[in-house]
Amino acid sequence: MEENIGLTPNQIEFLAEDTIITIVPNFKMESLIFLSGEYGPFIPSFPVKVPLWLAVSLKKKKKCNIVPPEWMSFDYLEQQYIQENRVTDGFVDLPDNFIEISTMLLSSCPEDINDVNKIRSLIEDILNRRQSKLNNSLMNHLQSLKDNEPISTMEFKNFSMMEINRVRSSFVSGINHLYKIQSLDNNDNNSNNNNNNINRTQSNSQTASRSIYSNTINFSK
């Protein structure tokens, strides 16, 4: 009964914090040597690449400005939004850790982002659009499930960890129960020889096809 809840948004954010980003420091310091590599040296006004967590931490202490990634521009995001609306049967590929990075930057360094308000609402629009598309396709999938057909797998391309994580626990446990009802039915039909009904004749082809399908949903990126 205990369902795996997956990761929390904070944990996903933690993973995204290793993304390398450019900052412009306003202080002088020698290179920092970490397990993951060497960052620096830090010279005022000279851009340098650091992990996101370090960038945010320096920004908090007002030691640098963050250079947002190229995709955090109005033009790019507007294109994405148009695309997202145009594609009805799937999702548009977004940059890695799109949600995590944009959310962190919008809250930690809004003054370093051009058109920050426009960008903020565009991102909101994109995410809402994707969320409702996802919901619709999950709902359609559910509605299309037939009690006499094997539960088919669903595939989602270009979907991020954060987005999947939000719906996974409830959706998968529900589908699992449906699958359970169905496989019980299937076992009964196959094991019960007295019940020689029409399904019997199909049972070979049906079990064969059933083994291909599983009760898991494949989310892939």
Next chain:
Amino acid sequence: MSYLNIDDILAEEQKLSCKFLYNAYNLGQLEEGSADTDIEKGTKIDLPYWLAYVLAKKGLVSAEMPTPYQQDFKDKLIADPNVISMRSHQYYDKIGTMLSSFFSDRSLNLLLFRVFRDRFLKIYNQSLNLRETDITKIVGNMTRLERNIFENGYRSSIDYDKWRNRKGEKIERNPNIIFPVASRSSSVNNSINSNNINSSSTQSSSSSTQSSQPKKDTVLKKRKRIFDDES
């Protein structure tokens, strides 16, 4: 069915009306209010599923499908799966699948599939979208299984919103902890806990000041630890 699972055990308490096909030695106490020691052939008694199952498999009793799985209730349920309250049928789906295979009742299985699919659609949607609403009533009309699904979805959705609004960093009070307040003045050093790796344990007092009992059946259970070693 898992041996130690609380819900599995409770689901199997579902009563089935059973008819004894033979006289039975010294089982009089199964029959409420009966003074006889033996049970006579033909006596009808409500037995829990776990017992009915064993006796029926041996051909000692014949069991009837419980009322909620008979046509009347099934008709109501299938007419609009989302209207029926499952408050008094907490294990309808769980025991239902067992009953359908026990009675080899394929039609029940199909019904369970369709009902659960439709109810799940709604529950899934609600778990993602309901906010600032009193959910106790909604949750009260669900089966245990549905409720678990709802709580999972509701929790991950709230976590996500919190995170998006940058509230995820806040360390929250855990209402499940009843705890003696740490203070130096009355320090009781427990011998089993004299290390100081646990903050505050080194100077905990036994004179606790506060006793907030965890709320009964809180809808949002505390977050499961990700490193929980239990399955």
Next chain:
Amino acid sequence: MFTKSAIELVKEIRQTDSIPHYNDTNIKLAINEINVLYEELLQVLMANGNEKSQPYYLSNSMTYFSVIYRDKRCVLAYLNERLKRIKEYRWSSGNGLLPDQLKEKLSQDEIQFFSDYDKNLTDYNIKVGLDLTVDPQPPKDLYVEVRVIKELGQVVLNSGATVTLNLNTTHFLKRSDVSNLISQGSLEHIV
């Protein structure tokens, strides 16, 4: 009625998410039922050598047998669920002390279990050099600002620092020092 006290245990633990009072009475009743039925079962089987597989006796022995197993299963599930919650308490409180309110709800064996479990976890934490119960979520900052919402007076923190935590004062302290105090509700994290 058969299994009545055993199933009550299971219902009781399902009623709440916390740890209810250890129900010694019902456990003893259930175990007693097991022993009584076991004796009767043996007698029936021994006394009716050839007849025992006849429906008249078989109904009886199958029922007794199932009830015995049912009783056992209920009691074990009850005890198991309690141990799970006791362990969970150790993790979420981050602390090896049982408050009195909780202690009086546990059986002697459960109290022993808690302190053994605590000892294991603490030993492990010391060997690893890390308190695993702290920060199940990735921490953002090493230091956090907190407000005292329950008078604590002078407190020695984990890191060795001494600080006076008077009601309604705010402090900037090491996260690992105060996170347990926050989850206990003595301090409030100011974001």
